[in-house]
Amino acid sequence: MLTNEAFKTMTLKDAMTYEDKSALVERSVEIIAKEDKNIRAFISVNKSPNIGIPIGIKDNMNVKGVETTCASKILKGYVAPFDATVVQKLRENGFSFVGKTNLDEFAMGASTEYSAYGPTRNPHDLERVAGGSSGGSAAAVASGEVIAALGSDTGGSIRQPASFCGVVGFKPTYGLVSRYGLVAFASSLDQIGPITKTVEDSAILMNIIAGKDEMDSTTVDRKIDFTEFIGKQFPKMKVAVATQSFGEGVEDGVKQKVREFITLLENFGHEVAMVDIDDLKYAVATYYIIAPSEASTNLSRFDGVKYGLRVSSDSLRDSYEKTRGEGFGDEVKRRILIGTFTLSAAYYDAYFEKAQKVRRKIANRLSEVFEKYDLIITPTSPIVAFKIGSVSDPLVYYMMDIFTIPANLAGLPAISIPFGKVDNLPVGIQIMGPRFSDAKVLGFADSIERQLR
Amino acid sequence: MDNRYRPVIGLEIHVQLNTKTKAFCDCSAEVFDLEPNSSICPVCTGQPGALPVPSHEMFELGIKIASALNCHINLYSRFDRKNYFYPDLPKGYQITQFFHPLSERGWLEVDGKKIRITRIHLEEDAGKLLHSGDNITKSDYSLVDMNRCGVPLAEIVTEPDIESPEQARIFMEKLRTILRYIGVSTGDMEKGAMRCDANISVVDTITGKQSNKVEVKNMNSFKFVEKALEYEFDRIVQLMENGQEVERETRGWNLTTKSTVSMRSKEESHDYRYFPEPDIPPVVLDSEYVEKIKNSLPELPDDRLRRFVNDYKLSEKDAWTLVEDKKIADFFEEVVKQTKEPKETANWFLTELFRMISEHGEDKIHINPTHFVELFQLMRDGKISRNMAKDIFQESALSGKMPSEIVKEKGLEQVDDTKLIEDIAKKVIEAHPKEVEGFKNGKEGLFGFFVGQVMKETKGKANPKTVNEILNKFLRGV
Numbered sequence: 064m065l066t067n068e069a070f071k072t073m074t075l076k077d078a079m080t081y082e083d084k085s086a087l088v089e090r091s092v093e094i095i096a097k098e099d100k101n102i103r104a105f106i107s108v109n110k111s112p113n114i115g116i117p118i119g120i121k122d123n124m125n126v127k128g129v130e131t132t133c134a135s136k137i138l139k140g141y142v143a144p145f146d147a148t149v150v151q152k153l154r155e156n157g158f159s160f161v162g163k164t165n166l167d168e169f170a171m172g173a174s175t176e177y178s179a180y181g182p183t184r185n186p187h188d189l190e191r192v193a194g195g196s197s198g199g200s201a202a203a204v205a206s207g208e209v210i211a212a213l214g215s216d217t218g219g220s221i222r223q224p225a226s227f228c229g230v231v232g233f234k235p236t237y238g239l240v241s242r243y244g245l246v247a248f249a250s251s252l253d254q255i256g257p258i259t260k261t262v263e264d265s266a267i268l269m270n271i272i273a274g275k276d277e278m279d280s281t282t283v284d285r286k287i288d289f290t291e292f293i294g295k296q297f298p299k300m301k302v303a304v305a306t307q308s309f310g311e312g313v314e315d316g317v318k319q320k321v322r323e324f325i326t327l328l329e330n331f332g333h334e335v336a337m338v339d340i341d342d343l344k345y346a347v348a349t350y351y352i353i354a355p356s357e358a359s360t361n362l363s364r365f366d367g368v369k370y371g372l373r374v375s376s377d378s379l380r381d382s383y384e385k386t387r388g389e390g391f392g393d394e395v396k397r398r399i400l401i402g403t404f405t406l407s408a409a410y411y412d413a414y415f416e417k418a419q420k421v422r423r424k425i426a427n428r429l430s431e432v433f434e435k436y437d438l439i440i441t442p443t444s445p446i447v448a449f450k451i452g453s454v455s456d457p458l459v460y461y462m463m464d465i466f467t468i469p470a471n472l473a474g475l476p477a478i479s480i481p482f483g484k485v486d487n488l489p490v491g492i493q494i495m496g497p498r499f500s501d502a503k504v505l506g507f508a509d510s511i512e513r514q515l516r
Numbered sequence: 517m518d519n520r521y522r523p524v525i526g527l528e529i530h531v532q533l534n535t536k537t538k539a540f541c542d543c544s545a546e547v548f549d550l551e552p553n554s555s556i557c558p559v560c561t562g563q564p565g566a567l568p569v570p571s572h573e574m575f576e577l578g579i580k581i582a583s584a585l586n587c588h589i590n591l592y593s594r595f596d597r598k599n600y601f602y603p604d605l606p607k608g609y610q611i612t613q614f615f616h617p618l619s620e621r622g623w624l625e626v627d628g629k630k631i632r633i634t635r636i637h638l639e640e641d642a643g644k645l646l647h648s649g650d651n652i653t654k655s656d657y658s659l660v661d662m663n664r665c666g667v668p669l670a671e672i673v674t675e676p677d678i679e680s681p682e683q684a685r686i687f688m689e690k691l692r693t694i695l696r697y698i699g700v701s702t703g704d705m706e707k708g709a710m711r712c713d714a715n716i717s718v719v720d721t722i723t724g725k726q727s728n729k730v731e732v733k734n735m736n737s738f739k740f741v742e743k744a745l746e747y748e749f750d751r752i753v754q755l756m757e758n759g760q761e762v763e764r765e766t767r768g769w770n771l772t773t774k775s776t777v778s779m780r781s782k783e784e785s786h787d788y789r790y791f792p793e794p795d796i797p798p799v800v801l802d803s804e805y806v807e808k809i810k811n812s813l814p815e816l817p818d819d820r821l822r823r824f825v826n827d828y829k830l831s832e833k834d835a836w837t838l839v840e841d842k843k844i845a846d847f848f849e850e851v852v853k854q855t856k857e858p859k860e861t862a863n864w865f866l867t868e869l870f871r872m873i874s875e876h877g878e879d880k881i882h883i884n885p886t887h888f889v890e891l892f893q894l895m896r897d898g899k900i901s902r903n904m905a906k907d908i909f910q911e912s913a914l915s916g917k918m919p920s921e922i923v924k925e926k927g928l929e930q931v932d933d934t935k936l937i938e939d940i941a942k943k944v945i946e947a948h949p950k951e952v953e954g955f956k957n958g959k960e961g962l963f964g965f966f967v968g969q970v971m972k973e974t975k976g977k978a979n980p981k982t983v984n985e986i987l988n989k990f991l992r993g994v
């Protein structure tokens with residue numbers, strides 16, 4: 064008999080060979096029923112899920128026949144007519160879709176506070192945020208409600224909540240995982256990835272969800288075995304630690320954990336060097352032009368004509384304005400306004416075009432670093448999970464993404480692994496590699512994780 | 517219209533490409549007259565999470581058009597989003613090529629003048645609105661039919677090189693001929709497979725002053741292109757003569773009032789916030805692939821025209837009439853191959869065949885090259901007269917019967933039997949002594965009367981030449 068406690072700590076690897084799959088689903092449903100009242104990781108729960116390995120799906124990915132809300136009022140009642148490619152792959156591999164997890168509306172946020180369904184709470188401290196935007200997925204995995212979950216990462220939305228909740232979050236190289244069926248936030252930055260209890264679980268999930276998809280022309284045809292280096296003795300690596308890890312805005316406790324991590328790496332025989340990646344200081348500004356620009360047009364389809372919320376009115380224009388005015392939350396509106404401005408003919412060159420150039424510059428600078436080093440290390444987040452409602456200044460909020468954004472701008476693989484706690488709150492370390500070095504990044508993270516156990 | 521004012525016209529033409537699938541999904545692109553919303557999917561209806569995947573065939577047809585219009589083809593092209601809100605545009609943006617079009621810098625010759633093509637780019641069509649009232653503002657509700665959403669279009673933009681409304685129409689007609697030749701579109705303006713917007717300004721050749729540009733839309737036939745531009749030219753000239761400002765605006769051709777009506781002014785024009793479509797990587801074409809498509813093009817109308825003039829010794833006007841419709845031109849060449857008489861064949865095409873087609877419709881005509889061969893042979897042998905040949909041709913064309921068969925069936929064979937005609941002539945002369953008398957007294961015109969009588973007796977089958985000879989012998993003694 065599988066106990067709730069045993070289920071909560073069960074890895075995906077173990078679940079895959081666990082024979083009584085219906086017991087897995089029963090435990091998951093039971094734990095969600097009992098504990099999600101407090102954590103609120105889920106927007107919707109499937110009352111009679113199929114038998115399989117319980118997995119949480121961020122509610123900006125389509126599961127056929129189930130509502131996709133994107134945590135927005137504007138999509139209320141929208142039932143997805145097709146499976147996202149990743150969901151279809153999970154279905155074929157015997158997973159069970161027990162529920163859709165909470166997020167910041169349309170994945171715009173870093174705390175899951177900007178959800179029309181209310182904030183998700185951090186399982187380590189219910190007063191605090193779970194991070195975001197994939198906060199629901201991270202909290203669901205951290206609390207043991209599901210075996211694993213999928214998130215989406217546009218500027219850190221997988222890694223940062225994983226870090227806040229003390230679990231593993233992996234953002235793959237752009238193009239390895241199909242975005243078909245993921246409601247687009249910023250198409251050139253979005254990437255789906257796993258949130259799991261172990262690095263190995265992330266690698267296993269990647270083997271299932273990755274691959275060229277003829278429905279997404281931005282996917283690439285690369286045969287990668289993501290578990291290639293899992294459990295293997297890892298050779299001596301040259302690791303760059305960004306000096307920015309100790310810069311302004313990074314909490315002392317987090318800095319201390321990075322120092323400990325460096326010592327650990329050196330003890331394991333890796334070569335560690337401090338590298339000043341000055342261009343990172345442009346990353347946040349660049350991101351907050353490109354992402355809203357893309358978002359402003361990606362979200363144009365929510366106009367009340369075809370699906371979701373429609374506020375009827377006498378005139379078409381009025382109906383558009385009322386539907387979008389009532390349907391979108393403040394943070395989404397803020398980004399649509401920014402993006403509409405930065406794409407307008409008069410400002411296109413000054414903002415969007417320039418941001419594209421800086422984006423290439425940042426990517427080139429990171430490539431330079433990777434000519435000398437195998438991996439780049441930073442904290443995942445400059446801070447640990449903060450109290451719900453404590454951050455109101457959008458600029459302070461946006462700066463939290465400083466370490467995670469570069470991987471999205473450059474399309475690189477990056478993982479956040481838990482590395483101890485500060486004041487009882489988890490800290491995550493981010494490991495970033497060159498494009499398509501996903502298996503190596505996972506393998507390296509796995510080797511550290513194993514030695515920490 | 518005096519010659520002081522000269523119109524300056526540029527065209528923007530949307531051509532529906534007859535690909536199997538839509539531009540970015542697998543839905544069928546043949547949507548004309550379909551049940552509303554029956555050729556749609558998550559992609560072309562803008563469902564959340566759906567992504568566009570560009571069709572190869574769309575590029576193939578685009579390259580064909582670009583080649584036929586002498587355009588430079590960009591091996592690197594990219595899609596962009598054109599953002600605006602309208603219920604027939606499910607994504608809230610149209611996928612088009614703004615920054616890096618498929619092709620640029622071409623030309624099309626009209627009336628001996630090269631009209632320059634600025635660019636040809638690929639894009640997707642929008643859907644259709646069905647209003648409960650006359651238009652969207654006067655309707656209680658409107659319904660959206662998304663069948664047309666995502667149907668691939670090639671947009672052809674010309675330089676303002678067109679010098680008259682008539683030339684604009686001829687340009688459009690010639691373009692349609694080319695599109696049909698290369699098999700990329702039906703080119704039916706009435707069915708919306710080819711749509712034309714024009715911009716027109718007017719130059720005062722005395723002062724050198726040029727008016728503002730006016731955009732004209734809704735011209736859904738070749739005739740209306742000419743009519744609307746004529747109307748607009750007159751309107752602008754009128755304003756200029758009155759010293760009034762010509763407003764920069766978009767005007768629509770109104771079918772019932774036969775005039776153009778203001779749709780929106782420049783101030784109301786959109787900022788489309790063009791930006792690179794992040795869901796589709798840039799398209800890099802292989803130069804060999806482009807060459808292969810170029811080489812697969814059939815002979816183009818202008819080349820064929822030249823060949824018809826040179827090889828068949830036809831006038832340019834006659835040659836173009838034959839060339840304009842590829843099916844006709846192909847058939848003409850097939851017939852000529854067998855009759856070896858291009859001039860005569862062309863005559864029969866331009867008069868009899870075209871008349872038959874316009875009277876009965878193309879699908880009622882069952883004529884083939886051997887019909888022509890036989891018909892010509894019968895005439896050459898003197899077995900039928902030219903007039904009889906026309907009747908036989910008509911019957912052949914409608915029934916598919918061979919001319920010789922018809923001649924036999926109806927006993928139409930020309931009577932060329934001298935003995936028989938002599939007997940008949942004798943009888944006619946005997947029966948009309950008064951007329952003989954008259955003729956001998958100098959009424960030369962009565963000769964025709966005798967010819968007519970002989971023909972009547974032979975039911976028109978007598979060879980007129982023989983009848984003449986015999987009557988001359990009997991009446992004049994020559």
Ligand SMILES: [Zn+2]
Binds near residue numbers: 538541542558559560
């Ligand atoms: Zn479709």
